[in-house]
Amino acid sequence: MTKLRTLADMLGASWIPSLSMVQARLMRPFYRMTFLAAAARSGLLAELRGGRRLDRAGVIRALRAHARPELIGPWLDIGVEVGVLARDNSGAYRLRGLDGRLLAKDPSGVAVAGLLEVALYHRQAIMSAPRFAVEGGGLNHADQDPAVIARSTRLVQPLIESAVRDTVRDHEPRTWLEVGAGDGHYAQYAAAADPVLEVTCLEMQEELVDTMAQRFASTGQRSRLRARFGDIRDVELDEQYDVVTLHNLLYYFPEDQQCDVLERCRKLLRPNGTLLLTTSVPGKVTSVSALDLWFRCSDFGSPLPDEHGLEEALNTSGFRDVRMYRPLSAFSLVAVTATNPA
Ligand SMILES: C[S@@+](CC[C@H](N)C(=O)[O-])C[C@H]1O[C@@H](n2cnc3c(N)ncnc32)[C@H](O)[C@@H]1O
Missing domain, CATH: 1.10.10.10 (Winged helix-like DNA-binding domain superfamily/Winged helix DNA-binding domain)
Structure with a gap:
């Protein structure tokens, strides 16, 4: 009973x-x-x-x-x-x-990195946003595992590779600077697409610079690929390049720094050189919205840029001939090319 x-x-x-x-x-x-x-x-x-x-x-x-x-x-x-x-x-x-x-x-580890990004960082952003909204504060760089981030951005690899192929074909560059190169995958892809292209990779996480150096040393293109440690905002590079790329990077900078960063990239281009920028843009996909929230919660970055804002920022930074397209229309990733006027 x-x-x-x-x-x-x-x-x-x-x-x-x-x-x-x-x-x-x-x-x-x-x-x-x-x-x-x-x-x-x-x-x-x-x-x-x-x-x-x-x-x-x-x-x-x-x-x-x-x-x-x-x-x-x-x-x-x-x-x-x-x-x-x-x-x-x-x-x-x-x-x-x-x-x-x-x-x-899957030997690429890309889906594993995507799962980790959701479980570790998207969850953290969704949990923390209301607390930050009430108390202030935010997430910082140390909260990110560079290897996970460098790998998870490869979820859109075929889309970015198609933009890299188009840029190599249309502009026939001889020198290429990859800013925020992560694990160097796209730099290596560009070097493989053109047998004489010289590629420099800039990255501010030492761990990833070491990863790239090891990766490049084991390839046939090692004499044409260099990994350099540095922050694009203050690194000293005395060369000018035919192409400068920023893949999945712009939202790592606060909005009020983005034009300065873009202008710095423009000054690293020779006259008529080409900027190639790829980025996720806000869309109706929850994982992209969570990525956007995660960077809004950070104390270093900014929301994902939208197409209109990107075009405006590039024009303000002195670029001309801004062209924007989606490699596949169903995906919230845009590729933008812009020219440093002569
Ligand atoms: C989201 S990851 C993208 C990596 C690679 N571009 C890709 O698409 O796979 C952004 C990378 O940019 C690097 N980064 C962020 N701010 C930077 C800066 N100010 N200068 C150089 N690298 C930076 C980060 O360490 C990180 O590895």
Whole structure:
């Protein structure tokens, strides 16, 4: 009788309808996404690639989890509960869900970086925006993992590559400066598109400059690709280039600095040289809106630019012949070229 009464009280509690709805529809996907992101970031997904199985001791060894190994068992159990992992009778874990197996299989790591960007940064921005609105404050550069950001921007890789190909074909540049080059992928792509093009990459995260230097050293174009550490706002470069590019970068600067940065890029171009700028613009895609909110929340950047604002900023910075297009109309990414007048 007492148990029946307790059960009735439990089921009749005012929070049960809303909690049941949240549990059924939101909590499991949230836990699942969080576990997948952690499995990707820790290296577990890669360790279990291709149907590989590891027992708990094997996972501890593979992840080098020697400081607090007792956390690994309960962590893996959550992975089993949310269906990312399965554990067989011998206690070995393997990937169970299709999402985890597909993420583990993709050698580019781009989808993993996209997942991490959502789980780490978009979630943080959506959670923090009301607090910042009330108390002030914002996110800073140190809150970002440069390797994740450099990789996640490659979600739009085919679109940016098409703009790079068009620029190489239409302008036949001999020298190319890539500003905020990330891991150097697009610089390397440009160098591969033209066998005599000399490419300089500027990047203000030392970790990424090292990544680029290693990456370029292992390619056949190493004599034509250079990685340089520096901030475009104050770095000293005494060359003028045929092309200067900014991919996924403009929103890293406050709005009141953007014209100065663009003007600085223009002065690094030889007369009639070409600026190529690619950027996401506001659209009706939630991940783009979250990217926009994330940079609005930062204490260093700005909202995603819109097409009209971009054109105005380029004209104010002394560029002429501003041309803007979407490599694929369904995507919120624009490519802009502009000329440094002679
Ligand atoms: C979103 S990532 C884009 C990386 C690369 N362009 C791409 O599209 O994959 C922006 C990069 O610009 C770099 N960056 C930001 N501000 C910079 C500045 N003032 N000077 C040089 N690099 C900068 C960041 O460190 C980061 O690696």
